[in-house]
Amino acid sequence: MAATTITRTEQVLAAAHATRSTITSLEAEQLVQAVQWAELHPGDVVDESVPWGDRDLEIAGDGAPTVAEFAIAEFAFAVGLNTDAGRVFIGDAVELCHRLPRTWTRVLAGEVVAWKARKVAQQTKALPMDAAAFVDRALAPVLHLCNFAQIERTVEAARADFDPQGAEERRLADAEERHFDIHLDRVSSTGLVDVSGTLDVADAYALQQTIAATAATLDPELPLDVRRSIAAGMLGTGGMEREVVIYAHTRPDQSMVEVENTRTVVTPDQVRGWCEQAGTKITVRPVLDLNENLATDSYAPTERQQEQVTLTFPTCVFPSCSRPSRTADTDHIDDFPRGRTETVNLAPLCRGHHRLKTHTAWTYHRMGPTTFVWTSPHGHTYLVDIDRHIH
Numbered sequence: 198m199a200a201t202t203i204t205r206t207e208q209v210l211a212a213a214h215a216t217r218s219t220i221t222s223l224e225a226e227q228l229v230q231a232v233q234w235a236e237l238h239p240g241d242v243v244d245e246s247v248p249w250g251d252r253d254l255e256i257a258g259d260g261a262p263t264v265a266e267f268a269i270a271e272f273a274f275a276v277g278l279n280t281d282a283g284r285v286f287i288g289d290a291v292e293l294c295h296r297l298p299r300t301w302t303r304v305l306a307g308e309v310v311a312w313k314a315r316k317v318a319q320q321t322k323a324l325p326m327d328a329a330a331f332v333d334r335a336l337a338p339v340l341h342l343c344n345f346a347q348i349e350r351t352v353e354a355a356r357a358d359f360d361p362q363g364a365e366e367r368r369l370a371d372a373e374e375r376h377f378d379i380h381l382d383r384v385s386s387t388g389l390v391d392v393s394g395t396l397d398v399a400d401a402y403a404l405q406q407t408i409a410a411t412a413a414t415l416d417p418e419l420p421l422d423v424r425r426s427i428a429a430g431m432l433g434t435g436g437m438e439r440e441v442v443i444y445a446h447t448r449p450d451q452s453m454v455e456v457e458n459t460r461t462v463v464t465p466d467q468v469r470g471w472c473e474q475a476g477t478k479i480t481v482r483p484v485l486d487l488n489e490n491l492a493t494d495s496y497a498p499t500e501r502q503q504e505q506v507t508l509t510f511p512t513c514v515f516p517s518c519s520r521p522s523r524t525a526d527t528d529h530i531d532d533f534p535r536g537r538t539e540t541v542n543l544a545p546l547c548r549g550h551h552r553l554k555t556h557t558a559w560t561y562h563r564m565g566p567t568t569f570v571w572t573s574p575h576g577h578t579y580l581v582d583i584d585r586h587i588h
Contacts, residue, residue: 224311225307236262239263256291257288259326260326267553274577289314292322293314296326300333302337303341329355380393412428510522525547527544528546529543559573568580
C-alpha cells in the first residue's frame with residue numbers, strides 16, 4: 198500500500214480549521230460565563246434613599262433577568278472590554294439564553310458563531326417575548342447561512358406582526374437618532390477633522406443642494422471635494438464672526454499648538470491660516486500651569502481647578518473610558534474632607550464611573566501626574582496612564 202503524504206499546505210489548512218473550531222468553542226464558553234456572572238449578580242429593588250446608588254439594570258428584553266449595574270465593570274475588564282461594551286456583551290448572552298433558546302443551543306453546539314448570534318440578540322432585545330420567540334424559530338435553523346439584511350428583515354417582520362404599536366414607536370425613536378458629529382477629538386496632525394451624521398432624507402437633499410451651490414461659487418482651480426469641504430465650513434458661520442479658541446502648550450526649545458480638547462499638534466502656519474480667514478475673530482486665552490497644585494478649603498473645586506483638570510485629562514480616568522472630561526464630574530480621589538480639594542486630589546470621572554467609585558469597592562490612587570492605578574472589588578488592578586504631553 199502506498200504511503201500517504203501530507204503536504205505542508207494541507208497541514209496549515211488543517212491547523213487553521215482546528216484553530217477556528219477552538220475559537221468558536223471558546224467564544225461560546227465566554228457567553229456562558231457572562232450568563233453565569235449575571236446569575237451571580239441579579240438586579241435588586243433600587244434603594245431610592247441612596248443617591249446615585251446601584252441600579253436594577255435591564256440588559257436584555259422583557260422576561261429576561263436583570264443585573265446589578267455595578268457588577269458589569271469587573272466582568273467587562275476580565276474579557277477585555279470597557280464598561281459599556283461589557284454591558285452589551287452580558288446583555289447579549291442573557292438575551293440568547295433566556296429569550297432565544299433555539300439559537301442559544303446552536304451556539305453551544307458550535308453550529309452558529311457567537312458574533313452572529315449576538316447580532317440577533319441585539320436586534321430582539323426591544324421585541325416582546327412572543328416576537329422574539331418568532332425570530333428564534335425562524336432564524337435558528339438557518340442562522341449560519343444568514344446575512345445581516347436577512348436578520349433585520351426577520352426582526353422587522355416580527356415587530357410589525359406582534360407589536361405594531363412598538364413598530365411605530367421605533368420609527369419615531371429612529372427619528373430621534375438623527376445626529377451630526379464633528380469629531381474634534383480626532384484632529385489630524387495637519388488640522389483636518391472628520392465629520393459624520395445621520396439625517397432625514399429631506400434634510401440630506403437640502404444640505405446637498407446648499408453645499409453644491411456654495412461650492413460652485415468658490416475658486417474653480419480647487420478640487421471639487423475641497424470646495425465642498427470649504428462650503429460646509431461656511432455653513433457654520435451663518436454670516437456671523439466665528440471664534441477660534443486655541444490653547445497653546447509650550448515646552449523649552451519646542452513650539453507647539455493644540456486645539457482645545459483635541460490633544461493634537463498643529464503647526465504655527467496652520468494656526469496662521471485660521472486666523473487670516475476673513476470674518477474670523479481671534480481670542481487668545483492664557484493656559485493654566487498644569488503643574489501648579491491649586492487648592493481651596495471648600496468642597497467644590499474652583500473654576501481654575503475645574504479648567505486645570507479638564508486640560509490635564511481629556512477623558513474620564515476610569516480604565517478604558519473615553520467620555521470627554523469637559524462633561525464629566527470632578528472627583529476627589531481621596532474623599533473630602535480627608536482628601537483636600539487640591540489639584541493632586543482631583544480627576545475627571547464620567548457620571549457612571551463616578552457612581553461606581555462612590556458606591557462600590559472600586560478604588561484608585563494617583564501614582565504620578567497623569568498615572569492612576571485602579572483596584573477592582575475582587576482585587577484586580579488596572580493601570581491608567583494619560584499622557585498630557587503632545588508627541
